[in-house]
Amino acid sequence: MIVCKSPGEIERMRVANALVARVLAELAETVAPGVTTRDLDALAEKLVRAGGAEPAFKGYRGYPATLCASVNEQVVHGIPSARPLDEGDIVSLDMGVKLNGFYGDSAITVPVGEVSPEVRRLLQATQAALQQGISQVRVGGRISDIGHAIQRHVESEGFSVVREFVGHGIGSALHEEPQIANYGEPGRGPRMAEGMVLAIEPMVNMGRPAVKVLSDGWTAVTRDGSLSAHFEHTVAVTKDGPLVLTMRSATTSVS
Numbered sequence: 451m452i453v454c455k456s457p458g459e460i461e462r463m464r465v466a467n468a469l470v471a472r473v474l475a476e477l478a479e480t481v482a483p484g485v486t487t488r489d490l491d492a493l494a495e496k497l498v499r500a501g502g503a504e505p506a507f508k509g510y511r512g513y514p515a516t517l518c519a520s521v522n523e524q525v526v527h528g529i530p531s532a533r534p535l536d537e538g539d540i541v542s543l544d545m546g547v548k549l550n551g552f553y554g555d556s557a558i559t560v561p562v563g564e565v566s567p568e569v570r571r572l573l574q575a576t577q578a579a580l581q582q583g584i585s586q587v588r589v590g591g592r593i594s595d596i597g598h599a600i601q602r603h604v605e606s607e608g609f610s611v612v613r614e615f616v617g618h619g620i621g622s623a624l625h626e627e628p629q630i631a632n633y634g635e636p637g638r639g640p641r642m643a644e645g646m647v648l649a650i651e652p653m654v655n656m657g658r659p660a661v662k663v664l665s666d667g668w669t670a671v672t673r674d675g676s677l678s679a680h681f682e683h684t685v686a687v688t689k690d691g692p693l694v695l696t697m698r699s700a701t702t703s704v705s
């Protein structure tokens with residue numbers, strides 16, 4: 451069952467998701483060579499709690515941290531560690547909060563110092579693919595239209611879409627129906643309706659699409675060792691089209 455949210459509930463979700471966006475923007479400003487993902491996790495938890503919220507991932511199925519921080523060939527669910535980031539790395543920062551009974555969830559991939567033009571192209575293509583997916587959000591549209599648009603954009607750029615992880619409905623639970631694949635045929639699956647809230651989150655590999663999970667039970671990496679990027683927005687379906695609840699302000703350097 452897909453839960454539709456009332457205007458009052460969407461307003462509460464807007465507040466939770468705005469906090470996620472603000473924290474991610476601050477983390478992005480903090481990313482630099484020498485910073486550890488454990489430093490970023492500590493800052494994230496401090497900012498989340500200062501905002502009156504709780505980390506959504508910490509304790510979720512035993513996940514140990516506030517932040518998922520996935521470096522280079524790590525795709526998603528990287529556990530924060532004491533290894534300093536290096537110039538030229540990329541780091542995906544994925545974070546959720548619970549505030550006033552509702553969840554927010556968003557992710558960005560950030561370059562560490564200067565990265566190569568090909569890596570910049572990966573980040574831009576992943577972010578553009580997310581925008582293409584969001585542009586399919588409309589009352590009466592089909593859920594699979596989102597993944598179809600994402601896959602088309604990613605593959606037109608010569609990159610590949612991860613199949614094993616999907617986006618999801620979100621609300622008073624972190625993961626609700628429907629699942630939102632980042633690939634596939636259009637015109638399939640449930641129709642979108644006013645009040646649905648969707649976390650859309652393409653994961654894009656520079657090389658082949660296959661991934662595996664490391665022995666820590668969490669960290670997903672590309673099988674071929676190629677770099678991977680991840681962007682996620684939480685989006686409400688309104689009669690006027692998509693309303694991105696995790697929009698970061700124009701004054702921050704990462705859009």
Ligand code: MF3
Pocket residue numbers: 506507508510511513518527544545546555556649
């Ligand atoms: N943002 C991811 C998702 O939506 C990460 C959650 S997994 C967790 O599924 F265990 F880290 F919480």
Ligand code: CO
Pocket residue numbers: 555556617618649651682
């Ligand atoms: Co998510």
